[in-house]
Amino acid sequence: MAFKGAIVVDIERCKGCSVCVVNCPTQTIALAKKVNSKGYPYSYMENPDNCTGCGNCATVCPDSVITVYRVKI
Amino acid sequence: MDVKDIIKPENLVYSKSKVLTDTIMHYCPGCSHGVVHKLLAEVIEEMGIQDKTIGVSPVGCAVFAYKYINIDWQQAAHGRAPALATATKRLYPDKYVVAYQGDGDLASIGTAEIMHACNRGENIVVIFINNAIYGMTGGQMAPTTLLGMKTATTPYGRRADLNGYPLKITELIAQLEGTCYVTRQSVQNPGSVRKTKKAIRKALENSAQKKGTSFVEIVSACNSNWKMTPVQANKWMEENMFPFYPLGDIKDR
Numbered sequence: 001m002a003f004k005g006a007i008v009v010d011i012e013r014c015k016g017c018s019v020c021v022v023n024c025p026t027q028t029i030a031l032a033k034k035v036n037s038k039g040y041p042y043s044y045m046e047n048p049d050n051c052t053g054c055g056n057c058a059t060v061c062p063d064s065v066i067t068v069y070r071v072k073i
Numbered sequence: 074m075d076v077k078d079i080i081k082p083e084n085l086v087y088s089k090s091k092v093l094t095d096t097i098m099h100y101c102p103g104c105s106h107g108v109v110h111k112l113l114a115e116v117i118e119e120m121g122i123q124d125k126t127i128g129v130s131p132v133g134c135a136v137f138a139y140k141y142i143n144i145d146w147q148q149a150a151h152g153r154a155p156a157l158a159t160a161t162k163r164l165y166p167d168k169y170v171v172a173y174q175g176d177g178d179l180a181s182i183g184t185a186e187i188m189h190a191c192n193r194g195e196n197i198v199v200i201f202i203n204n205a206i207y208g209m210t211g212g213q214m215a216p217t218t219l220l221g222m223k224t225a226t227t228p229y230g231r232r233a234d235l236n237g238y239p240l241k242i243t244e245l246i247a248q249l250e251g252t253c254y255v256t257r258q259s260v261q262n263p264g265s266v267r268k269t270k271k272a273i274r275k276a277l278e279n280s281a282q283k284k285g286t287s288f289v290e291i292v293s294a295c296n297s298n299w300k301m302t303p304v305q306a307n308k309w310m311e312e313n314m315f316p317f318y319p320l321g322d323i324k325d326r
Contacts, residue, residue: 005086006079017103017303023262040102048076056263058087062107063098068087069079 004073005053009043010065016040020057020066026050029057090114092123096140103303105293106135106202108260112270113171113200114142116277126169127161129154133175134208152183155190158197169280170197176217177207180242187246194251194285198276201243201288204295205314212298216240219317224298239317243290247323253285255324259292259315261307272322284326292318 020043021029030046053070092114100106117126130138132151139146149157154172162170179187179201207213213226221230247255258269276287292314296306
């Protein structure tokens with residue numbers, strides 16, 4: 001059984017700590033080159049095809065900015 | 074499959090807990106406090122005890138916890154959270170009372186309060202964030218600071234002959250008869266976050282069963298005062314803090 005996932009990042013709340021980036025097992029997430037209104041580079045799905053919706057990024061996120069969606073394929 | 078087809082309400086698997094408020098936390102990027110707040114909120118939501126939980130916030134970085142978790146709160150004088158939690162629990166025996174403290178608060182100025190509250194076996198939950206430093210005041214040495222660790226007040230590293238030895242207060246508390254559950258956890262990766270969540274849930278359930286004091290230490294990183302990035306700080310914590318503060322249940326009965 002395979003899963004396909006996607007995350008939605010609340011850009012304005014993200015502080016760019018990159019804890020989600022190192023804890024993503026599929027290298028989906030990276031920090032954006034742009035910054036939010038507070039000046040933090042926010043995390044985003046650099047490789048959306050890799051995402052399995054495991055939710056590890058949301059589990060470790062200190063500011064609860066990540067929402068995870070997942071479908072079976 | 075396109076991302077737009079995946080992002081639909083029926084496919085939702087994880088979102089921010091409803092017990093957390095929408096206020097943006099004042100913590101530094103990557104701070105462990107945010108993860109622990111989230112876990113506490115998630116456990117309260119899962120157990121359905123939002124209107125039955127009273128938190129006691131400490132003096133320290135977590136002083137503003139009452140802004141972020143939508144339950145009833147009190148704010149204690151420095152180190153006195155267990156004393157306030159004792160009074161609250163005795164006045165409202167049916168409520169869940171959670172004292173949330175840092176290491177400067179609990180292991181230094183509040184040592185008397187935590188020792189006696191645990192020895193009396195008050196049916197409260199104590200969450201103890203141990204990041205081995207005074208975070209809010211600017212990174213001074215705490216009782217839990219490791220030997221050789223550089224802080225604002227030990228710029229050449231902590232020395233045993235001058236500053237004494239680091240305090241393993243969780244092991245001390247485990248010896249007290251009043252405690253029923255004493256554990257040490259961390260929140261630096263998904264596995265440890267899940268374990269910590271189970272520990273917090275168990276502590277709250279013990280409180281309902283009137284088994285005694287539950288004490289959950291969470292070894293945390295303070296990247297700003299350790300002068301590291303959040304990722305480096307978590308790695309440093311794994312390499313240096315865990316050998317001295319080993320993870321796992323110390324007492325469970």
